[in-house]
Amino acid sequence: MAKNRENKDGDSIESSGLSRRDFLTTAGIGTLGMAAAGRGPAAEARPGAEVVPPAELVRIALRVNGHTYRLLVEPRWSLLYVLREHLGLSGAKAGCERGECGACTVLIDERPRYACMTLAVEAEGTEITTVEGLLDGEELGAVQQAFMEHDGFQCGYCTPGQVMAVEGLLRAHSEPDLDTIRRGLSGNLCRCGAYPNIFRAARRADELKRAQGGGS
DSSP states (O other), rough: OOOOOETTTTEEEOOTTHHHHHHHHHHHHHHHHHHHHTSGGGGGTTOOOOOOOTOOOOEEEETHHHEEEEEEEOOOOHHHIIIIIISSOOOOOOSSSSSSOOTTTTETTTEEEEGSSTTGGGGTTTTEEEEGOOOOOOOOHHHHHHHHHTTTSSOOOHHHHHHHHHHHEEEEEEEHOOOHHHHHHHHHHTTTOHHHHHHHHHHHHHHHHHHHTSSO
């Protein structure tokens, strides 16, 4: 039986001279080589999976903030990407881009949705509202005004998503209590921790909306 001994790093060295560290390194290189050559489990395509070539474009029409935009898009493009990079509407922010932070929140048919988790082609035929769409010319919308009055932001990165979440909440619920506000904003994270001010801004926005007759 081959005898083992330890080197100065504590790795077991077999009589063949191949250490555990060397073995793991060699195995890793072999796996990468198989993947590069198109072999191995990672290279196997799922049965029935259809791969859409990245360059294949489809024609869609998006209704955003009351305007219709006719675009050529790749089927894989997110609504967030199209809004920011193709329509120049950069209010929705790219945060986590996996549906966790809410910085990209927009309204789709008046309901808050993560634009990063919505395909642009999926949004065709809907009414999309971004934070830019809450403005009345140069005048702030009710929710935007309330956030300014109650300092509902610090760094401001999450603010457009917070504003849109409150907007969607107030379109569905008039005079929401604190628990309803908290639930309505539970999908939007504020790293700065400005939640108390955000909640106060939501209540103030409700007052402003009711004073305006429910308009945004």
